[in-house]
Amino acid sequence: MVVTAVEAERAAFERGLAGSARDLRAAVTLLAGGVGAAMAAAATAATLAREPYDVVVSAGIGGVFPERGGLADLLVAERIIAADLGADGPEGFRSVTELGFGVTVVEALAPHPLTPVNGCEVVRGDLLTVNTGTGTADRAAWLRARHPAAVGEAMEGYGVAVAAARFGLPVAEIRAASNLVGPRDRAAWRIGEALDTLARAAVPIMEGLLG
Ligand SMILES: O=C(O)c1cccc(C(=O)CC[C@H]2O[C@@H](n3cnc4c(=O)[nH]cnc43)[C@H](O)[C@@H]2O)c1
DSSP: OOOESSSHHHHHHHHHTTTTTOOOOHHHOOEEOOSHHHHHHHHHHHHHHSSOSSSSEEEEEEEEEEEEEETEEEEEEEEEEETTTOOTTTOOEEEETTTOOOOEEOOOOSSSOOOTTTTOOOEEEEEEEEOOOOHHHHHHHHHHHHOEEEEEEEEEEEHHHHHHHHOOOOEEEEEEEEEEEESSOOOGGOOOHHHHHHHHHHHHHHHHOOO
């Protein structure tokens, strides 16, 4: 099953699968589950409860750390990390794991091999799940310092990962970079190009995961 946040991402993935030689479109359930980890977790869990699946993929657009990649690159998670789930205080932020409440880091299936998709680089590393999209250099620097292996951020991966784990299933997260993580610059977002990358990556992603 592939879980996106919004319909445009779901449709892009479907468009990509429609071109597959083997009938991947029939083999893959595509779900637009909503924006944010809570919406993603609820939608994923509700769907997983209805029928069995082999693997769950969180897919969509996301922000890329500019020193790790560029716009329209494909980001592949090696780990999915809830980056701002915790508590702030005078000594700084502590994750819920550091507070003794749970797990904020989930190992991900990173499909191999995933070679450049129509000229776009494939960048592997940690993908951060945030509740608030980064909009300042300070926030980007804070995330970078806490997560040196992070390649990008989005808002749903951890929710999908938690739901998949509840059903004993492996999870992957794939993001096509629509924007840079840093000071807010909405005019610089390249959502159309990112959706094209997502469409072109759909078949290699699913072949990499399903074999
Ligand atoms: O308007 C803004 O400044 C802004 C900043 C970050 C995120 C948003 C969204 O509306 C994101 C909603 C949607 O897109 C994914 N996404 C894409 N890029 C990012 C990002 O840099 N940080 C977090 N989420 C991102 C996200 O997964 C949501 O599904 C607006």
